[in-house]
């Protein structure tokens with residue numbers, strides 16, 4: 001099987017995002033199987049159906065459409081997903097005949113310093129992507145972020161967490177490979 005093309009969407013526009021850090025770790029865990037495009041979402045205007053499609057949206061839609069699968073790593077904001085991520089999902093979903101989420105394998109995870117590590121936000125995300133027809137991988141990965149959990153090169157320092165995330169990534173590779181065939 002050829003290497004998979006995976007688009008990575010980080011649901012944070014913060015420079016020192018811990019979710020970007022976690023995404024880097026997941027990409028490292030998958031580097032034997034896939035190549036990634038980091039899909040930028042922080043430069044999109046707020047969704048407005050009156051606008052002609054901005055070039056930034058055309059770019060994002062193409063990145064999602066051309067990927068075999070999408071990895072979304074997101075913070076939780078007030079027990080839901082951040083507005084910047086919802087805005088990006090909405091843009092890519094419209095017009096309906098160009099909804100790039102339909103049929104797309106997606107794996108979701110996220111991290112926060114809190115005890116339940118984005119569990120509630122991920123439930124919202126799972127529901128939204130399901131409505132849009134994405135094939136959201138089952139299972140769950142809620143990561144409670146501690147300082148030093150992910151090193152600068154993407155290494156997960158805690159062995160148990162690393163093994164758990166490796167299994168999650170491997171499941172996504174298996175699902176995406178099957179659907180890409």
Ligand SMILES: Cc1cc2nc3c(=O)[nH]c(=O)nc-3n(C[C@H](O)[C@H](O)[C@H](O)COP(=O)(O)O)c2cc1C
Nearest residue numbers: 012014017018019020075076077078079112113114
């Ligand atoms: C507006 C706002 C709402 C937040 N709500 C939650 C929340 O519901 N649950 C949670 O675990 N953390 C919450 N946090 C804390 C974030 O988890 C924390 O800021 C984290 O670093 C965000 O991820 P990032 O570094 O990738 O941006 C919230 C932060 C902000 C700014």
